[in-house]
Amino acid sequence: MSIELEDDEVVSPREDLIAAVLWVAFGLAVTIGSWRMDRLEKLNINPYEIPGLVPFLLGCAMSVLGVVLFIRAWAQGGWQAPMASATGHDPSLLRHMALVFGWSLFYALVLVGTGLPFMMGTFLFITVFIGMLDRQRQDEMGRSAAAQWVRAAIYGSCWSVLVALSFEYIFLVRLP
Amino acid sequence: MFDGLFAFGHSLASFMTLESVFMALASSLVGVIIGALPGLTATMGVALMTTLTIKLPSNQALLILICTYVGAIYGGSRSAILLNIPGTPASAASCLDGYALARQGHAGRAMGIATTGSVLGTLIGMFFLALFTPLLGDVALKFGAYEFFWLAVFGVIISATLTGGDALKGWICGFAGLFVATIGQDGIHAFERFSFDNRDLAGGLSLVPALVGAFGFAEILVAMKERRPVPEINPFDTVIPKLKDVFQYWRTILRSGIIGTFIGIVPGVGEDVAAWSSYAAAKRASKEKEKFGKGSIEGLMAAETGDNACVPGAIIPVLTLQIPGSAPAAVLMAAMLIHGVKPGPMIMLESPQFVYDVVAMMLLATIGILIYGLVLTKLLVKVLRVPTTIIVPMIFVLCVVGTYALSSRLFDVWTMLFFGVLGYVLRQYKFPVAPLVLGIVLGDLMEKSLRRGLVLSDGDLTPFFTRPIAGSIFAMIAIVLLMRAPFMQNLFKRKTP
DSSP: OOSGGGOOOOOOHHHHHHHHHHHHHHHHHHHHHHHTSOOOGGGTOOGGGOTTHHHHHHHHHHHHHHHHHHHHHHHTTTTTSOOHHHHHOOHHHHHHHHHHHHHHHHIIIIISSSSSOHHHHHHHHHHHHHHHHSHHHHHHTTOOHHHHHHHHHHHHHHHHHHHHHIIIIISOOOOO | OHHHHHHHHHHHHHTOSHHHHHHHHHHHHHHHHHHHSTTOOHHHHHHHHHHHTTTSOHHHHHHHHHHHHHHHHHHHHHHHHHHSSOSSGGGHHHHHHHHHHHHTTOHHHHHHHHHHHHHHHHHHHHHHHHHHHHHHHHHHTTOOHHHHHHHHHHHHHHHHHHSSSOHHHHHHHHHHHHHHTTSEEOTTTOOEESOTTOHHHHTOOOHHHHHHIIIIIHHHHHHHHHOOOOOOOOOOOOOOOOHHHHHHTHHHHHHHHHHHHHHHHSTTOOHHHHHHHHHHHHHHHOSOGGGTTSSOHHHHHHHHHHHHHHHHHHHHHHHHHSOOSSHHHHHHHHHHHHTTOOOSTTHHHHOHHHHHHHHHHHHHHHHHHHHHHHHOHHHHHHHHTSOHHHHHHHHHHHHHHHHHHHHTOHHHHHHHHHHHHHHHHHHHTTOOSHHHHHHHHHHHHHHHHHHHHHHHTTTOOHHHHHSHHHHHHHHHHHHHHHHHSHHHHHHHHHHOO
């Protein structure tokens, strides 16, 4: 069930300390929000059915566990420990991830559902994604930039047509 | 006994149409491909297929999902053997001996063993699914609000504890998941909670977009971060399994099948734990312990039998208690609810035939993986050579359009993106995502059970602890939590010589 088992990167106690503070803050926000929630007294409901009861208990549980995480990270020297991300991240990897992340979000938030035909948006997304992120591998294979973009466009057009047609005519779904 | 067999025969006959057989084989193939590709998991496959099959009749849609699930768990062994990279976490244990066999020039034999183990494991799990579901269904009828409350909490706690990594972080994620399930109108008075006057949020966060985000988009981001080179795969020998291997290791197969099934029944644990537990048990019982990790046929057989037997096992609590045994089973359960099938304690009274339908679907999936294991190995090797940079954008398009397809609203796409980003960030800081997702799945059951229980007892907490089943589940939770407490761990360490 866990895909976490295979990952062997280390998290610094400092990062755990920061995460603990965020969890405690979140837990407290949930607790306060639940406490201030309408208890529907005017509807004369059973007090054990008030809508804020369960979120209140969950907020408390998250806060308590956050405090335990904080204490553990503190005991491991989290206050002085360096951030793991500050010591080991490759700048090219960060650029690569920013590109993947940014372009994926741009597709889902802008290219889809804001008026551009689905097929066109999907074609643009796949072509640019492959054209930019598969470049290193294509360069190693000795392909020219034009050939790389033509190849990316072929993937983009095939997949956008296949997805659009299969969703509309096989799965009978209205496209964004 | 014979009633069950007749019901199974009836179910199997109902799927013996050209359309159903085609769907079963096609979706098993999709599952095998998804499972074989490192970075794409069974959960993601089942979640994506749920969005694609939303408009199909329920039996056809569930047939596709179960075949995808079984296929994906089996498919993970391909990359484990050929690349030493588990295609799914469930195949991590298969890397140890599978890859060692491949390095000795026996990759084909290793794949044959994986096929045999997976097929036999699924068959053993299927047998227990057919046998135990009616029995557990009878027990489940004794469950009331108190028992269901503790069972939901147990699922979250045990999932965080047994899925590796940091249990404390897992518990935090589990409780966060339970909280996410409370967003929107509450189930009793329809009061809007944490919706901030947003109409979409008032309806609550849908489960499937959250799952597609946490296991789809987040996995895409993880896969892109790893930047794996296109692998070189050496030629391999025949993949036809040898009967000798089955007869020689029949005890291992049976033991692993039983372990896998029972681990599947435990809420929220799943296939990877089943594979490792079966592997460890096989190693303890083996006369050839020294071969484990160096190309042991017995080790590979145990891991593959265990993880595939877990699939039917994980469906048993879905059908009887409405509590998933693994992450893909959680998606499957969501799909059942979407398609109007109501799993839970009443299933053996309201629709007993459905249980045998699921067993028949499993059998079709098993036939599918047997066929692909024997004849499609070369195609699968070609699939493994497709670079991540080409697969990832295509999968992401399916994540987006699939979540939109659920109810034709962009809010579901935003939910998917939110949980994708959240899942990625959590993974970077070693917070396990599986308990979060299980919390979302079980949140509604937990809340309704707690509130109902309190109303029934007029605020008295004692029935939560004094009723036999509720008290037993609470005791198990307490033991799990205590075992993780630092003073208990120190105690055990001191006693170990």
